[in-house]
Amino acid sequence: MSSLDIPHAAMKDSITTLNLAAHWPLGRPDRDMINALACRTLPPLRTGTDLFAQGDRLTSIFLLLEGWAARYKMLEDGRRQIVSLLLPGDLCDPFCFLLHRADHGVTALTPIKVAEVGRNQFEEIALSHPEVTRAMWINALITASIQREWCVNLGRRTALERFSHLFCELYHRLLTVGLVSGGGFHFPVTQLELADATGLTMVHTNRILQEMRRQRLIELHRRHLVVPDLAALERVCAFDPYYLHPAAQETS
Structure with missing residues (x-):
């Protein structure tokens, strides 16, 4: 066989x-x-x-x-x-x-x-x-x-834009495989890991997360992240999901 x-x-x-x-x-x-x-x-x-x-x-x-x-x-x-x-x-x-x-x-x-x-x-x-x-x-x-977009994140975007862009990306990627529900998803990444992914210190990472909560851009509780208004979060970082090529199957 x-x-x-x-x-x-x-x-x-x-x-x-x-x-x-x-x-x-x-x-x-x-x-x-x-x-x-x-x-x-x-x-x-x-x-x-x-x-x-x-x-x-x-x-x-x-x-x-x-x-x-x-x-x-x-x-x-x-x-x-x-x-x-x-x-x-x-x-x-x-x-x-x-x-x-x-x-x-x-x-x-x-x-x-x-x-x-x-x-x-x-x-x-x-x-x-x-x-x-x-x-x-x-x-x-x-x-x-995606890797090219991460390079832009680290090189040109502000700290708030970096986090907003990352959360938008994760939202769209998880949505593709059916892992977004009620505007939110399981988010097990620690603040140390977020700092390592965004090139920021732990203190700066914590400050940005608090600011995003204050602006009601995200809700983060017990490893669950909710995006109350996806369009608002996308506006913060001028997010364009095209780089994820959601219509890559189109041949025209």
Whole structure:
């Protein structure tokens, strides 16, 4: 039997399938293939555990099924910069095994559940399910687009604009996979992690969060973030969701 054999009965779409299909139309056989990949789960990882570290050799790609993680870079003196947040449904660098070593690490911000796809299995998919491969390439391009926006965040936006833009981005990304309800979403990121993601001190981070609460731009309580008025929050940072390419499936 092929390592990619899947059941004949259609599976319930995994969160990875929902994410990929949001940006490229996928038929039932392709969806079932991704669902089968999502069943290749590893033992759960605890908060603070690295999925892989900077410098590791990578021979697989990973699908984040549950929990939040972060890509990060470490400086020699121990300072850390979080360079992106990984949400349920995200792929952890689907083509990184083409390089010799990882140039960054991925760490669990919460307990996480991931599925692993080896290089041989990925190469089989490329031949037998080209639309899945195309969806993964689009996902990688959108990831690069998000990274460029984070560069603008760190280089040009004010502290208030940085946080507003980050929260708008998370809202839209989580909405894509059905994880926004009542204008809010689970938000397990600590103030230290927010500081590492925005290039600010803990004191400045706390001050900005208090200001956003005061202006009723956000409500943050017990790891749950609510955006009372998304349009108002978007106006603060001139947020344009186009860089997330919500209509990437359009070919016109």
